[in-house]
Amino acid sequence: MKALLIFDSYFGNTKMIAETIAKELGKDTKAISVSDFNMKELEGVDLLVAGSPIIGWKPSEKMGNFLTSIGRDQLKGLKAATFDTRVKIFHGDAAKKISQKLIEAGAEIVGKPQAFFVKGKEGPLVDGEIEKAIKWAKSIKIKTEQND
């Protein structure tokens, strides 16, 4: 299975989760900043995973720009999963919003959008979140391979 992780990250927490997931998904997977994404990156990819910090109740600006840049049906045939990082005391959602946009672009979502928590806005990640990311990665890998 070939996967691509695209993420945005200001303080490194989302990047750390993205790289953990990428490692778990196997050697054919790479994690890149969403600003380096272009459609060519999707060649041969079975699963796209997108992750962003929640910034003001929604995905970050760069993730938002990516989501508005992809047209209807452009991700048809692709499986996708999404996650966000967030501070517990705040509200809002990015993972679900990213999933909704990817569905509009034709992707099929595998696994439920997942939140990972940071202790403060600059982090670090709450204890246990790396292990949670490994578990989530295993589950989306199984779901992607089952549906092949």
Ligand SMILES: Cc1cc2nc3c(=O)[nH]c(=O)nc-3n(C[C@H](O)[C@H](O)[C@H](O)COP(=O)(O)O)c2cc1C
């Ligand atoms: C300007 C700003 C707005 C934020 N808004 C929210 C928010 O609405 N909800 C939330 O849970 N966390 C919010 N946060 C916390 C971020 O989600 C947290 O800093 C982020 O998960 C860290 O990820 P990163 O290290 O990858 O940048 C905000 C952080 C910043 C800097």
